[in-house]
Amino acid sequence: MKLKRKIPLIDQHDKFGFWGGKFGGSFIPETLKKPIDDLTKDFQKLRKNKNFIKKRNFYFKNYIGSPTRFIKLENLTEYLGGAQIWAKVVSDANGGAHKIYNATVHALICKNMGKKYIVGDTGAGYAGKMLSMAAKKFGLKCKIFMGAKDIKRQKPNCDAMRKNGAEIVPVFSGSQTLVDAVSECMRYWVSNCDTTHMCVGSTVGPNIFVKICGWSTSQISRELKKQIKKKFNKIPNKVKLINCVGGGSSAYGFWSEFVDYPKSQIELIGVEAGGPKKSKLHAAPLSRGAKLGVLHGAASYVCQNSEGQIKETESISAGLDYPGVSPIHCFLKDTKRARYTYATDEDALNAYKLVTKLEKINPSLEPSHAFAEAIKIAPKLSKNTIVIVNSCGDAKKDRDILRKKLGKKI
Amino acid sequence: MNKFISLAFKKAREDNRPAFLTYTVAGDSTKKKSLDILKSISKDVDICEIGFPHNTPIADGGQIQTSAYRAIKNGIKISDVFQLVRIFKKTKNSKPVILMGYYNMIYQYGENKFIKKCKSSGVNGLIVVDLPWPENKNFAKKCKSNSISFIQLLSPTTSKERLIKIIKDSHNMIYYISMLSTTGGKLKVSPKQILSNYKKIKKINPKKNCVIGFGITEKTISKLKNADGLVVGSAICKEITKSLKNGQNPVINVSRIVKRLKNKIL
Numbered sequence A: 001m002k003l004k005r006k007i008p009l010i011d012q013h014d015k016f017g018f019w020g021g022k023f024g025g026s027f028i029p030e031t032l033k034k035p036i037d038d039l040t041k042d043f044q045k046l047r048k049n050k051n052f053i054k055k056r057n058f059y060f061k062n063y064i065g066s067p068t069r070f071i072k073l074e075n076l077t078e079y080l081g082g083a084q085i086w087a088k089v090v091s092d093a094n095g096g097a098h099k100i101y102n103a104t105v106h107a108l109i110c111k112n113m114g115k116k117y118i119v120g121d122t123g124a125g126y127a128g129k130m131l132s133m134a135a136k137k138f139g140l141k142c143k144i145f146m147g148a149k150d151i152k153r154q155k156p157n158c159d160a161m162r163k164n165g166a167e168i169v170p171v172f173s174g175s176q177t178l179v180d181a182v183s184e185c186m187r188y189w190v191s192n193c194d195t196t197h198m199c200v201g202s203t204v205g206p207n208i209f210v211k212i213c214g215w216s217t218s219q220i221s222r223e224l225k226k227q228i229k230k231k232f233n234k235i236p237n238k239v240k241l242i243n244c245v246g247g248g249s250s251a252y253g254f255w256s257e258f259v260d261y262p263k264s265q266i267e268l269i270g271v272e273a274g275g276p277k278k279s280k281l282h283a284a285p286l287s288r289g290a291k292l293g294v295l296h297g298a299a300s301y302v303c304q305n306s307e308g309q310i311k312e313t314e315s316i317s318a319g320l321d322y323p324g325v326s327p328i329h330c331f332l333k334d335t336k337r338a339r340y341t342y343a344t345d346e347d348a349l350n351a352y353k354l355v356t357k358l359e360k361i362n363p364s365l366e367p368s369h370a371f372a373e374a375i376k377i378a379p380k381l382s383k384n385t386i387v388i389v390n391s392c393g394d395a396k397k398d399r400d401i402l403r404k405k406l407g408k409k410i
Numbered sequence B: 001m002n003k004f005i006s007l008a009f010k011k012a013r014e015d016n017r018p019a020f021l022t023y024t025v026a027g028d029s030t031k032k033k034s035l036d037i038l039k040s041i042s043k044d045v046d047i048c049e050i051g052f053p054h055n056t057p058i059a060d061g062g063q064i065q066t067s068a069y070r071a072i073k074n075g076i077k078i079s080d081v082f083q084l085v086r087i088f089k090k091t092k093n094s095k096p097v098i099l100m101g102y103y104n105m106i107y108q109y110g111e112n113k114f115i116k117k118c119k120s121s122g123v124n125g126l127i128v129v130d131l132p133w134p135e136n137k138n139f140a141k142k143c144k145s146n147s148i149s150f151i152q153l154l155s156p157t158t159s160k161e162r163l164i165k166i167i168k169d170s171h172n173m174i175y176y177i178s179m180l181s182t183t184g185g186k187l188k189v190s191p192k193q194i195l196s197n198y199k200k201i202k203k204i205n206p207k208k209n210c211v212i213g214f215g216i217t218e219k220t221i222s223k224l225k226n227a228d229g230l231v232v233g234s235a236i237c238k239e240i241t242k243s244l245k246n247g248q249n250p251v252i253n254v255s256r257i258v259k260r261l262k263n264k265i266l
């Protein structure tokens, strides 16, 4: 299994849609073959269409607000006493997280296909909130599928979705979290694919959804590359890019421009949700040795039992609480280009406390997992090592959880 | 190609009626009950479709999901599914059994091992919901060389070109999904429209036994009786749920609804 150079990772799959010959694909019911084929052809055309690119760039700049900031966390750096800690503050983006890139692109595609309805899944509620924003902006009717447990724990984002006029469909099956929301959303699409476009909220699902999402979030690393060059006059010799991984869309977007650099120069570190310290449950298929399986239309490492039933997961972070992961990250893991680890709920909370005490940023529980890893490794690293964390979401949505766990008003 | 499946269609055709296929979930509501249900309904049924339940079914509606979750909760394992088929087949050797499920379960079991186990337990056909053509070509071939029919699915969204190619690669039975829906949805197109699509499929190759499924209930079944075969699933799963809720015996209630359905297509 080998990475190719100079070809975007999203395009390094075979004709059946598999990365590295075994990750990804399109395991879909027959009914979805045609809508997925149509979408694949349309996207193929659109990404080569100058007008479409212009439109995308226009909305990325004027609607999402790019570039998002690239800042040094001086206090945290000093406190840890090792590597320099920097943050790409992707939560600056309109709506407060990277999910806006994928949502905007899907809304544009939906409009282009002449469909008036758009549906999507959400865990943390950001993918749903952003899709509801984009739908409102582009005049589409929007339905969001969300696990009943997540509706409770991410209320601020649910309020935002409703305010934007989207309907939230609560999902009561299974663990009532993201995995069930994605299933229900796909089932809805099976029944309504003639009039409705589906947006998958991360770089997961059938091949084409991985590609569209990765194509959208890669804006993050295009900006970052320029910002690094500007700050350091070059790409420094020792860089570590740390990102949380749920489905893996923010991590893909954060890394895509840097995959061709040698690992010794730019290390890619993905941090999954380790779950509560004392629990056996987690949402870390890459770093805790899950087996290859098929979930939501794609082959990836999946938390499952020996029979192939998908396992329940547990994480304080709704956005990372998912048993599967992007096939692209499986590919990056098996080619050893990226390294994957996990942080527990407690690690993430401690990281949140420390970062917000020392700095003026407010990372949500998902990027707090990435900060936990940065905090862990930075003290042992040299001062010329540049650790960059993708602060990909804002903690406003975690208000209730943080208040409960830390007794803190935010 | 599985001869028992061909025979079942032949027999129904001789009786001048469509073949009647039921779908029940292995282990619903318990291992024993699901076997009792199969034994009890088999006299009215030409082919038994048996679901091996998965907890993340992306193409099943509420009724079948409920059955699947119930079966899993009550402890059904894939080995139990094979065991169930084996026991059923001991007394109903010629009654064709088709297993239906999602690919991950087969993948985890191992394709070859799964097919071998199917063969030794007496499974006659397989439907894999999320393994479409052409991705299923290899697997279908393996089935065929073990005398197991791999049943290709066709849908209203399947293009003409694709229909031709899929039918060409199909075995002795194909399955037309009546409408854009998960299983158990309300029939949202007219039986007339469904039959018109069905005829287009038959025209491509009249020799293939083509069944229609999804959304068929007591209300609609008689209007579709010109097809080679009709599948009822959710209406039966719903009956099990209802029986349990009312503290009644699902075996009796399911047998009754199956008989009523059958009578409507005679």
Ligand SMILES: Cc1ncc(COP(=O)(O)O)c(C=O)c1O
Residues within 6 Å of the ligand: A097, A098, A099, A123, A124, A125, A126, A127, A201, A202, A203, A244, A245, A246, A247, A248, A249, A250, A251, A318, A319, A320, A364, A366, A367, A392, A393, A394
């Ligand atoms: C802020 C934030 N970060 C990360 C994630 C995880 O998704 P992904 O790995 O696709 O970035 C989510 C998902 O909801 C999120 O809201």
